[in-house]
Amino acid sequence: MALDPAYLDYPNRRYGYDHQLYDWSAIQERKPVLWPDGKTVALWVCVSLEWFPIVPGDTPFRAPGHMQTAYPDYRHYTARDYGNRVGVYRMLDSFSKTGIKASFATNSTIAERYPALVADIVREGHEIIAHSTDMNGTIATGLAIDDEHTLIVSALDMLERATGTRPKGWLSIARSQSWNTVDLLKEAGLCYCCDWVNDELPWRFNNGLINLPLNHELSDRQIITVQQQSAESYAQSMRDACEWLAGEQAGRLLPLHLTPYIMALPYRIGALESLLEDLVARPEVWNAAGDAIVDAWEAQA
16 A cells, blocks of 8 residues: 555655755855854863752753752752752863863852852853753743743843843753744844854754754763763873864864863863863963853954
């Protein structure tokens, strides 16, 4: 029995992907980009600054890195707390030594519970971007649109009260979005998000929101905790990535996604600091926070 021809019809099938969120394009088809002073590699350091409730929320899903054992999970809870008590300050010292300007993807509850920490980050000239409310504030399809709207706006409002500046960028927990997220972020006044990892340059959604790709394959969580590589192996991987991108001799983005309770342990931080020293010394590398990278790209788009 032959299939009904309608079985093969799919109304969203089109050139590229089967959705209308953005237009597909290959990188070689786009206008070439150069960063300030003719640099070809934009080094973007993004730090996840997270607050984990001791009782995980599993709706819509449990965030990566959340509590694992039966309540109370003091081992994982205090390991995460180490990042905010010790690790992040070790990172700030390394950034100061190497001249790095970073984006701190910050749960708004951090600003509420540790205002001095957020003030220290801002005083050092780093960017604060929104990273939901806390690590129970996950987003996925099935979350009511009003609840998602409230989560986004409340996170932005709290960070604005703490810093005096409304964040321009957004990073979802686990980079997870619903079908509504892109429009809700735009409606909330955000300039860019970091959730879509499909490129090495910024690009624009059809609603005007910009995506600044934060590739999870270049994160300390992926390489160190998932792949079980050493800090030295992570650092060498980032050097290799920079070498390759520089060899392409066109504007590219190298994002380093860092986690204080992972990368700022005393036996790992030296590898990170040495890596940053090496990268900023390269003549083709321009380091900037996410907002400056988006501005530089938008001026040429």
